[in-house]
Amino acid sequence: TQLLEQSxxxxxxxxxxxxxxxxxxxxxxxxxxxxxxxxGEGPVLLVTVVTGGEVKKLKRLTFQFGDARKDSSLHITxxxxxxTGLYLCAGGGNTGNQFYFGTGTSLTVIP
Amino acid sequence: xxxxxxxxxxxxxxxxxxxxxxxxxxxxxxxxxxxRQTMMRGLELLIYFNNNVPIDDSxxxxxxxxxxxxxxxxxxxxxxxxxxxxxxxxxxxxxxxAGGPYEQYFGPGTRLTVT
Numbered sequence: 001t002q003l004l005e006q007s008x009x010x011x012x013x014x015x016x017x018x019x020x021x022x023x024x025x026x027x028x029x030x031x032x033x034x035x036x037x038x039x040g041e042g043p044v045l046l047v048t049v050v051t052g053g054e055v056k057k058l059k060r061l062t063f064q065f066g067d068a069r070k071d072s073s074l075h076i077t078x079x080x081x082x083x084t085g086l087y088l089c090a091g092g093g094n095t096g097n098q099f100y101f102g103t104g105t106s107l108t109v110i111p
Numbered sequence: 112x113x114x115x116x117x118x119x120x121x122x123x124x125x126x127x128x129x130x131x132x133x134x135x136x137x138x139x140x141x142x143x144x145x146x147r148q149t150m151m152r153g154l155e156l157l158i159y160f161n162n163n164v165p166i167d168d169s170x171x172x173x174x175x176x177x178x179x180x181x182x183x184x185x186x187x188x189x190x191x192x193x194x195x196x197x198x199x200x201x202x203x204x205x206x207x208x209a210g211g212p213y214e215q216y217f218g219p220g221t222r223l224t225v226t
Contacts, residue, residue: 031212042217
């Protein structure tokens with residue numbers, strides 16, 4: 001199992017603030033995905049990054065894959081209550097099509 | 112298109128009973144994954160299938176757990192006998208197998224409580 005540690009584990013911020021969530025591992029991944037999960041539902045894919053150093057933007061969300069493909073970050077600008085949820089990173093295996101999920105970051109945005 | 116369908120959504124059973132969870136993947140997807148989510152251990156991959164064939168079952172906790180995929184549109188995860196520590200939310204996800212990177216689509220989950 002390839003371990004992915006996310007930090008922080010919990011985050012509570014005011015609406016309008018910026019935040020960054022980190023996903024770190026000692027393993028190299030073929031790709032890195034970020035998911036958001038809301039209570040009572042399954043995770044929903046937000047983005048996939050494939051190339052080391054790659055940056056993708058999705059509205060107020062910016063995702064970066066580390067140069068060595070061992071880590072990733074998710075930055076949210078001007079957080080809104082609708083951003084509340086559990087954010088999960090997932091690293092793609094170098095053999096096979098399975099993904100290894102991180103420990104998760106629970107985000108609460110207070111109006 | 113319908114998403115991944117799981118049943119039941121909630122299951123409460125007594126220790127020692129057999130539990131069967133069901134999953135219908137998205138039509139056209141040929142990879143299927145079973146996960147278990149708990150507060151303590153997060154989201155764990157239990158087993159996955161490609162083209163109905165089990166590829167990696169190293170995440171299955173013990174022999175009490177078994178999974179089958181008799182055809183491309185149906186899979187089951189069985190626990191026999193169930194124990195209180197099996198209480199968790201079980202997710203099924205499916206994806207296409209062609210090329211990559213692979214985008215997984217998750218079902219709504221089955222919340223299992225074993226008393």
